[in-house]
Amino acid sequence: MSQTNIIVGSGFSGSTMARLIAEKLDEKVVVVDKKDHIAGNSYDYRDENGIMIHKYGSHIFHTNNEKVWSFLKQFTDFNTYMHEVVGILDGIEAQIPFNFTTLYQVFPETLAKRLEEKLLKKFEYNKKVPILEFQKQDDEDLKFLAEYVYEKIFLNYTTKQWGVSPKDVDGAVTARVPVYLSKDNRYFQDKYQGIPLEGYAKLVEKMLDHPNIEVVLNKDFAEFKKENSDLVKNARIFYTGSIDEFFDYKLGKLPYRSVNFKFETHNRDFYQTHACINYPNNYDFTRIHEYKHYLNDKSEKTVIAKEYSEFFELGKNERYYPIASEENAKLYQKYLDEAKNLKDVYFFGRLGDYKYYNMDLAVARAIELFEEVFNA
Numbered sequence: 134m135s136q137t138n139i140i141v142g143s144g145f146s147g148s149t150m151a152r153l154i155a156e157k158l159d160e161k162v163v164v165v166d167k168k169d170h171i172a173g174n175s176y177d178y179r180d181e182n183g184i185m186i187h188k189y190g191s192h193i194f195h196t197n198n199e200k201v202w203s204f205l206k207q208f209t210d211f212n213t214y215m216h217e218v219v220g221i222l223d224g225i226e227a228q229i230p231f232n233f234t235t236l237y238q239v240f241p242e243t244l245a246k247r248l249e250e251k252l253l254k255k256f257e258y259n260k261k262v263p264i265l266e267f268q269k270q271d272d273e274d275l276k277f278l279a280e281y282v283y284e285k286i287f288l289n290y291t292t293k294q295w296g297v298s299p300k301d302v303d304g305a306v307t308a309r310v311p312v313y314l315s316k317d318n319r320y321f322q323d324k325y326q327g328i329p330l331e332g333y334a335k336l337v338e339k340m341l342d343h344p345n346i347e348v349v350l351n352k353d354f355a356e357f358k359k360e361n362s363d364l365v366k367n368a369r370i371f372y373t374g375s376i377d378e379f380f381d382y383k384l385g386k387l388p389y390r391s392v393n394f395k396f397e398t399h400n401r402d403f404y405q406t407h408a409c410i411n412y413p414n415n416y417d418f419t420r421i422h423e424y425k426h427y428l429n430d431k432s433e434k435t436v437i438a439k440e441y442s443e444f445f446e447l448g449k450n451e452r453y454y455p456i457a458s459e460e461n462a463k464l465y466q467k468y469l470d471e472a473k474n475l476k477d478v479y480f481f482g483r484l485g486d487y488k489y490y491n492m493d494l495a496v497a498r499a500i501e502l503f504e505e506v507f508n509a
Contacts, residue, residue, distance in 0.1 A: 144173025
């Protein structure tokens with residue numbers, strides 16, 4: 134057990150890798166994180182009201198990957214929460230994504246019925262159609278519907294979230310905003326869904342609870358490297374931080390969108406009907422999160438967070454969403470080419486791969502990388 138492994142970042146990507154190396158290879162692992170807590174942006178905590186707060190925005194676990202589900206179930210039990218989202222459209226609470234339920238919520242019944250019949254003639258039931266594809270209609274009624282969905286749900290929300298016009302947003306992003314030809318009101322259709330009963334931070338804490346794993350918090354990797362140069366020189370490094378930061382931004386900075394949360398406590402049982410309500414066309418925030426809904430926490434008070442999107446600025450806020458564009462992909466590739474000159478250094482995770490991952494995909498990517506590096 135002479136080999137040491139340094140993992141930068143204690144989110145799902147880094148913590149999964151740490152556990153696999155410690156347990157399956159019986160090797161020493163040092164997990165370094167510049168935050169003052171583990172679990173990265175999935176970190177949560179119980180506040181003074183007994184409510185489990187997701188510090189960096191709502192995290193709902195969902196996956197179809199049985200390997201990922203089985204791995205995480207070693208460290209937690211999940212509740213059976215299935216996420217539903219509504220948006221305020223012309224003052225009406227309506228299901229998001231737009232589906233057949235939404236159709237009857239926002240239109241008079243006769244119009245909704247006519248549109249439903251035309252949609253079922255044109256598309257398969259249960260099909261998800263990306264909004265920009267859905268706009269390509271010949272029928273006048275469906276053209277009207279496509280324009281309504283684009284303007285009321287997609288246009289302003291996307292502009293607020295990404296800070297640019299929807300036409301300048303990558304297709305991979307817009308594809309995540311479909312019209313759903315179904316009455317299924319769940320936001321996700323995955324086989325496995327839920328919230329860890331003790332929270333995400335506890336899940337990660339248990340993942341990192343192994344005699345071969347040491348966790349170092351409040352420590353930037355550059356600082357850690359200076360203080361432990363010999364250790365770092367001889368270690369394998371698994372880096373989940375931003376790849377441009379690793380190379381001290383020598384080729385330029387990779388841009389990200391960030392999020393700012395304004396928390397409020399209210400003296401009432403509930404503030405809103407759902408855990409997450411979107412505001413596509415009103416106000417400067419994109420949505421309001423209400424955390425009591427997730428674990429059915431009991432309290433006389435409730436806590437909400439209004440979510441404001443903004444550009445990432447170093448030292449001011451957190452990196453959330455890589456901004457997908459041809460120019461950014463080229464810059465990322467240049468950093469990857471630089472990385473090829475390094476021995477025993479591996480980049481992965483949302484920041485290391487410069488790619489948006491849900492939590493299950495972050496875990497899956499870490500498992501795949503472990504298997505690839507160690508031929509496991």
